[in-house]
Amino acid sequence: MIVEVDTASAVPAYEQIRAQLATMIETGVLAPGTKLPPVRQLAADLGLAVNTVARAYTELDRAGLVTSRVRHGTVVAPHQAIGQPEIRRRLAEAADSFAAIAGRLGVTPDESLDAVRKALHR
Amino acid sequence: MTILFGGLPLVVAAAHAYGPISRARLETFAQKQRLDITAGNGDRVIAYLAITRRWRCAGAGLGCAIGFAWGLPEGRFQINFLALFAGWFVGALVAELTLARVRRGTRRAASLVVRTSATYLVPLTRGMLPLAAIVLTAAMIVVLMRRDPQSVPAAAMAWIAFGAGVISLVTLVRRQVVTRARPGAEPDVLAADDAIRTRSLHVLTSGGFVLAGISAIAAMNLADPGAAAIRTVFGGLLVLLCGIAIANGRGPQRQVAP
Numbered sequence: 001m002i003v004e005v006d007t008a009s010a011v012p013a014y015e016q017i018r019a020q021l022a023t024m025i026e027t028g029v030l031a032p033g034t035k036l037p038p039v040r041q042l043a044a045d046l047g048l049a050v051n052t053v054a055r056a057y058t059e060l061d062r063a064g065l066v067t068s069r070v071r072h073g074t075v076v077a078p079h080q081a082i083g084q085p086e087i088r089r090r091l092a093e094a095a096d097s098f099a100a101i102a103g104r105l106g107v108t109p110d111e112s113l114d115a116v117r118k119a120l121h122r
Numbered sequence: 123m124t125i126l127f128g129g130l131p132l133v134v135a136a137a138h139a140y141g142p143i144s145r146a147r148l149e150t151f152a153q154k155q156r157l158d159i160t161a162g163n164g165d166r167v168i169a170y171l172a173i174t175r176r177w178r179c180a181g182a183g184l185g186c187a188i189g190f191a192w193g194l195p196e197g198r199f200q201i202n203f204l205a206l207f208a209g210w211f212v213g214a215l216v217a218e219l220t221l222a223r224v225r226r227g228t229r230r231a232a233s234l235v236v237r238t239s240a241t242y243l244v245p246l247t248r249g250m251l252p253l254a255a256i257v258l259t260a261a262m263i264v265v266l267m268r269r270d271p272q273s274v275p276a277a278a279m280a281w282i283a284f285g286a287g288v289i290s291l292v293t294l295v296r297r298q299v300v301t302r303a304r305p306g307a308e309p310d311v312l313a314a315d316d317a318i319r320t321r322s323l324h325v326l327t328s329g330g331f332v333l334a335g336i337s338a339i340a341a342m343n344l345a346d347p348g349a350a351a352i353r354t355v356f357g358g359l360l361v362l363l364c365g366i367a368i369a370n371g372r373g374p375q376r377q378v379a380p
Contacts, residue, residue: 045232
């Protein structure tokens with residue numbers, strides 16, 4: 001599982017991390033009980049300040065998606081995973097926004113699908 | 123003449139440090155770390171070998187020269203093994219800190235797999251530094267028990283403090299090696315990154331164990347000079363053999379993390 005951050009984006013880095021982790025937790029990709037990497041490790045890997053990653057973890061903790069305990073680290077909390085209809089709805093939403101960008105760039109559907117395939121296999 | 127002998131280690135170290143990394147060296151590393159060298163990860167491994175060799179050689183050369191200079195006022199022309207080894211070890215520590223620097227773009231990726239020293243070291247190797255700490259504590263007890271508090275040799279306590287300092291420093295740098303940035307990249311690059319961390323942690327653990335062990339022996343020798351010769355030969359040999367075994371040890375079977 002990979003977390004990606006674009007430091008040039010208008011969305012704050014902590015929010016990018018929070019959103020990605022929240023999605024992975026809600027969809028069950030990160031199962032309850034899964035240990036998340038320590039704040040320092042994730043911050044070093046992403047080249048961000050420790051506080052930035054810590055804030056993302058704090059937000060997830062507040063939302064009840066993870067539990068943080070001293071010496072035990074941050075663990076995915078027990079939760080009800082979202083169902084397939086919701087996953088499909090979110091996927092369709094992401095596909096719509098990708099299609100819109102591809103249309104604005106003037107690329108053909110084949111080129112767009114090629115890009116998606118490459119991204120999926122990365 | 124003195125300058126020639128004192129400067130010789132530096133010249134030899136510099137000549138060795140800046141030579142190219144041989145294919146044999148690369149293959150040995152790959153074999154030891156069970157790593158497949160590919161077009162994608164070859165440069166990374168070569169850079170690691172070059173940087174670590176450069177710093178370790180520089181440290182060893184400097185340590186040797188300092189050791190040589192140390193004996194000069196007493197008219198001794200000798201190579202001080204401990205100074206050479208300590209210099210090499212300082213070079214190894216500096217190399218690891220140098221490797222932590224990375225160049226980044228605006229798009230960054232990180233794996234969610236948790237890394238700990240257990241990812242790279244087998245339990246026996248992980249236990250060597252705590253073992254060194256126990257031996258050092260035992261040495262301190264010996265030093266304090268054999269002499270009354272007024273006559274505890276300051277040099278013995280200095281050796282204990284040196285050993286404790288080495289263990290603390292190695293623990294810190296080891297943590298840094300585990301948490302330093304990991305490239306979010308292809309599986310072969312990730313495998314090379316794992317191999318590099320595994321090698322670094324083995325070298326640091328080995329060096330720290332040997333220096334702490336030597337410190338404990340030196341402290342006990344000062345507290346109890348009677349059995350110094352036996353302790354130095356057998357204890358020193360045991361510590362060195364353990365150090366070599368740790369340095370050449372393999373990490374746990376690797377599974378390439380996503």
